[in-house]
Amino acid sequence: MQKILEAIQADELATIGDIPLPETYRAVTVHADEVDMFAGRETRDKDPRESLHVEDVPVPELGPGEAIVAVMASSINYNTVWTSIFEPVSTFSFLSRYGKLNDLTKRHDLPYHVVGSDLAGVVLRTGPGVSRWKAGDEVVAHCLSVELESPDGHNDTMLDDQQRIWGFETNFGGLAHLALVKSNQLMPKPDHLTWEEAASPGLVNSTAYRQLVSKNGAAMKQGDVVLIWGASGGLGSYATQMALNGGAIPVCIVSSPEKAEVCRAMGAELIIDRNAEGYRFWSDEHTQDPKEWQRFGKKIRELTGGEDPDIVFEHPGRETFGASVYVTRKGGVIATCASTSGYMHSYDNRYLWMNLKRIVSSHFANYRESFEANRLIDKGLVHPTLSRVYPMDEVGQAAYDVHRNLHQGKVGVLCLAPEEGLGVRDTVKREKHLAAINRFRGV
Template sequence: MDALAEAVIAGASPAALQREAVPISYTAAHLRAADIGMFDGCEDADVRRSLRVGGVPMPSLAPDEVLVAVMASSINYNTVWSAMFQPMPTFNFLKRYGKRGGDALRHDQPHHVVGSDGAGVVVRAGAAVRRWKIGDHVVVSCIQVDDHEPATHADSVLGAEQRAWGYETNFGGLAHYTVVKASQLITKPGHLTWEEAASNMLTATTSYRMLIGDKGARIKVGDIVLIWGATGGLGAFAVQLVKQAGGIPVGVVGSEAKERALSALGCDVAINRMEIGLTDDATPEQTIEQGKRLGRIIRKKVGEDPHVAFDYVGRATFGISVFVVRRGGTVVTCGSSTGFQHTYDNRYLWMNSKRILGSHAANLNEQAECARLFNLGKISPVLSAVYPLDEVGDAARLVQKNEHMGKVGVLCMAPKEGMGITDQELRDSIGEARMNPLRAV
């Protein structure tokens, strides 16, 4: 480990961090452009084969950027997509970004450092950075935006130049260091460990925008919300947000163990997907039958049809979501882990005045509002496992096979779990049992 990293781990002062030289290379989980095509003809695109951990060159710092020593990160499904080179190699994004010239050229490399979550310590700040300084403890937003673009100032997610950090950009969070824009930073909640703080921002804030934000479903007290994959990274936060908003979460999961996890999260209703007869390749007729079956189950357990369906599963569930929400209901979607091509019977949409709402990540204000909920103890991290960086392939494989619950954390520079707490009093007031409900399942 380099001298700057050792100083960060030791909790050195900002002045001491400034004195240490930035290394010319660093350890990172990355993909290689030379490996594109390695899964051609393979039935199983095992991400352990493509995700590599090793040294990569340290990029230069633009005036509006900071260098963060990453203490911990986590696995998101976009890292799985990246490592599968599906639906397209992410090097296509990097090449397109590089064509903008200037500082963007740095991103077009034969290696791609992946990862869209991170928590750590600012160790360098560009000349144009005002709000952040060396030594600050931060979490990193997954969205990079162009603040010279007018749309960014209305809603940064709508800007044509917004990009998912570590997916559509290089220098992601599954590494010892990351280069990010200063506009991506939020103060780390002091009561959380590095790995807890690093596991929240992408999924919790995405769920926040989908359900709570004014661009989302805007759920209210008493709303019944169907949550597919309710113990996944997005779903587990959705359950908590619905409960805090006074709604009734109805979670669908795939095993008895996950039903127990839903209970630990406080979910009102748990439904095993086997009760629905859910299949990934249902015909239109089977989809309607599955929807009818699910509707009967929900009405039996709750008494009404759902107001909202929270759907990031995609192809296998989307047609059911459109069918099962009540007249005037909303299907809000942000991803498609089972496939991007969705089919549904449009009669049930238009004749019942339902709506489909697409949602992507969250803007910085929504992320700050979501971070505030963590500080208030209203929502909690949902870590279920933590891996060291050199086992990142195993961590990503767990998510690829859907054998995880909640979030899978990755220790980057942090040598062990449990580090990074600076507000023990707040943590004690919230209670240790509430900090990671899925780890006790």
């Protein structure tokens, strides 16, 4: 791995494919024999620092249509948090099912799981049948893994009956020195970004694009009022940028004055600090409070000049879903992609059916949507929201920060990259966008 790193740092990418691969590589893992380690603890008290390991693992066999990538940097997504606390189920059940699919997928069914669903790095090897990519290419990866042997996925690959999220429902993820990906996960690395900046948007940027912009999601148009939960967070920060770029009117929901300032730095003007307003959508564990929904809706209309949201960008889930359904305008859309506060949603269906509102489900993105989202980054129309970067040996703390919502935007992880700031190719373009690239740093 040292020779590979030296070649990348010396810009000797044309011959990097000639360097032999090592037998093992450093990776962030969870262990199958530890899935019960948090038994009896509340979700909040389950600590990724106890379950995430950094260790040497064997380099996997390279198969047809695949690539091995030297990972310079990665990032933390909430699916890594779920993996690390073994909720809602252990990911080893995913690996076991995938391993039964065919002889090639057996590689994934192991007693350890290499996690991580983002990367920026350099292609080292490509398998039979790969023609678009070659050793030495600088790339980022989206996390959609599909087999496409069923007709279901050929209109929208997200509908493939073997659709999985790489590094979560498959093995050999991006929080490592090497990663195994399908070649159709690869996209060009934006050349004005560092490795850690380029690694940070992938999953959340693509997810936000499909959920908010794509015809498969909310199909946002100019002038739409878009309510964005967690607008300064890993997912919401990209939704906020896309709303502003697309001529929509974001109403940003945050939980502190500091997060409100981050939204203002992105260009948002309509901001609600939910903690300062003291919203309590649940009066107890089993009962929601419609009066709080009404108070929330009134605040939104005060900001928008009397308009209700055309779109609600939903991802907290249980805690907020009843309010989201209530405040959406007649005929509007609640687009949901996650449930970080709980999966069992409840809402008053009268406000949905009698007002012809729609709930639209959205999960990650297909290759085309991911490519378009990455293109926005490359064009400098959407920017990374990286706030802090950890070395790989401190990945447990990085995941803990995300689990406990101690972060802004995205938390990055250096893998092979020995320090921050490396990997920039286009300094002119970078200088043009530097203030926007750095607006989350240190927040």
